[in-house]
Amino acid sequence: MVNLPGKEDxxxxxxxxxxAIAKNYDLMNTLMTLGLDKSWRRLEVKRAELKEGGTGLDVCCGTGMLTMELARAAGPAGRITGLDFSENMLEVARQNIRDFAFKDSIRLIQGDAMSLPFENNVFDCATVGWGLRNVPDIFKVVQEMARVVKPGGKVVSLDMAQPVTPVFRELYWLCFNRVIPAMGKLFSGNKKAYDYLHDSAKAFVHQKELAGIFARAGLVETRCLNLCGGVVAIVEGRKAF
Known part of the structure; x- marks a missing residue:
């Protein structure tokens, strides 16, 4: 068990x-989700309603997998920006998009999700995948994402959630607690980092509460969509016209 850091740290x-884990992050994601992460990202992009030729922002973009899904949806005329705090994750993202068909549509920048370096109302949508549980202030980040999205645009999160069935929930967390850190040690040599991923996921707000945070940030039509019994969830909202 890892003691989670306070907001200031x-x-x-x-x-x-x-x-520390950037190099093996994509492999671990695939192993931990049994390959389902790809279909989840595609569904998140579908919920974001990004049209061909549109502009999208992927916050906490990591290794760029969700960023690339946005670029596929927007096509060659689209403009997608991926932003992340970790320089090593961004370096892996640059490698991932090197031979990607729509690489010219993607811009990767280092930045802080708490203070997005963009003007108001510039993106058709904003997404975040497995990122909100890692930020110091969830409300502030959602508020920032809403600020930079155009009126009518969607803000969509995909993240770990709280399983909805009691018995399944306990078995799931027991497995997560034992298996994921062990896999992290085996495949990345960093058990502590994957202890943190378990602990941060378990401490993350319930998906219904997150939808409430979206609403408090000024978004409308807020809702959550449980996947795999609530192991993960998509939470979304729309910026009012």
Whole structure:
């Protein structure tokens, strides 16, 4: 068990943690989700309603997998920006998009999700995948994402959630607690980082509460969509016209 950092220390802790595991992050994601992460990302992009030729922002973009899904949806005329705090994750993202068909549509930048370096109302949608549980202030990040999205645009999160069935929930967390850190040690040599991923996922707000945070940030039509019995969830909202 890892003692989760407080708000004042979380940014640095998260940056150091993801810098350390960047090289094997994609492999671990595939193993931990049994390959389902790909279909989940595609569904998130569908919920974001990004049209061909549109502009999208992927916050906490990591290794760029969700960023590339946005670029596929927007096509060659689209403009997609991926932003992340971790320079090592961004370096892996640059490698991932090197031979990608829509690489010219993607811009990757290092930045802080708590203070997005963009003007108001510039993106058709904003997404975040497995990122909100790692930020010091969830409300502030959702508020920032809403600020930079155009009126009518969607803000969509995909993240770990709280399983909805009691018995399944206990078995799931027991497995997560034992198996995932062990896999992290085996495949990345960093058990501590995957202890953190377990602990941060378990401590993350319930998906219904997250939908409430979206509403408090000024978004409308907020809802959550449980996947795999609530192991993960998509939470979304729309910026009012």
């Amino acid at each position: 979380k940014a640095q802790y998260v940056q150091e943690t993801f810098n």
